[in-house]
Amino acid sequence: DVKVTQSSRYLVKRTGEKVFLECVQDMDHENMFWYRQDPGLGLRLIYFSYDVKMKEKGDIPEGYSVSREKKERFSLILESASTNQTSMYLCASSDRGTNTEAFFGQGTRLTVV
Amino acid sequence: QKEVEQDPGPLSVPEGAIVSLNCTYSNSAFQYFMWYRQYSRKGPELLMYTYSSGNKEDGRFTAQVDKSSKYISLFIRDSQPSDSATYLCAMSDYKLSFGAGTTVTVRA
Numbered sequence: 001d002v003k004v005t006q007s008s009r010y011l012v013k014r015t016g017e018k019v020f021l022e023c024v025q026d027m028d029h030e031n032m033f034w035y036r037q038d039p040g041l042g043l044r045l046i047y048f049s050y051d052v053k054m055k056e057k058g059d060i061p062e063g064y065s066v067s068r069e070k071k072e073r074f075s076l077i078l079e080s081a082s083t084n085q086t087s088m089y090l091c092a093s094s095d096r097g098t099n100t101e102a103f104f105g106q107g108t109r110l111t112v113v
Numbered sequence: 114q115k116e117v118e119q120d121p122g123p124l125s126v127p128e129g130a131i132v133s134l135n136c137t138y139s140n141s142a143f144q145y146f147m148w149y150r151q152y153s154r155k156g157p158e159l160l161m162y163t164y165s166s167g168n169k170e171d172g173r174f175t176a177q178v179d180k181s182s183k184y185i186s187l188f189i190r191d192s193q194p195s196d197s198a199t200y201l202c203a204m205s206d207y208k209l210s211f212g213a214g215t216t217v218t219v220r221a
Contacts, residue, residue, distance in 0.1 A: 041213060042201060042212055043157070044211075045210065094209070100147060100162045106155065107155075
């Protein structure tokens with residue numbers, strides 16, 4: 001059974017903390033994505049990576065950074081968490097070719113207080 | 114302007130009705146058009162995809178793409194309570210872009 005695993009389902013952090021969200025996939029996919037999902041706004045792309053050590057900004061990269069040191073792992077970093085980063089964060093992976101099927105993790109519900 | 118526009122609903126229909134969902138987009142480079150289904154507290158899962166313009170049918174689900182109008186649709190025939198979920202359209206050039214999602218409730 002193919003899997004994208006996110007390290008935490010629920011996370012509560014304080015304003016100003018540095019936050020790491022980890023994602024691991026076991027499908028040998030080249031592409032990995034980080035989205036945030038908010039009511040009425042859908043999935044908004046934060047960053048994506050199409051290869052190890054490669055990354056590209058998505059639609060809302062401000063306040064975030066990413067790291068991809070190994071093919072199977074893609075980390076999202078909130079350098080200094082703020083309350084407006086309270087959201088559901090979803091990681092996904094897909095084959096490089098057509099990008100037609102992305103497999104998603106269960107999501108991390110992050111609350112910044 | 115967002116690249117992908119989708120009415121978030123919500124949409125409530127009786128069991129057996131036809132559900133009609135649609136999205137519009139602005140990026141002519143999109144080649145692949147997908148529909149994802151997301152149940153509560155789960156990540157989205159691919160329902161079906163189409164390449165370029167045309168129709169695709171899979172059981173009770175039909176996806177349509179009209180590239181000239183930059184408009185895609187998903188129809189669910191004979192809807193069931195188990196179809197209650199959020200449906201998200203997605204489009205791909207070299208990255209995946211999603212609509213806001215439409216929450217559908219099928220009443221028994």
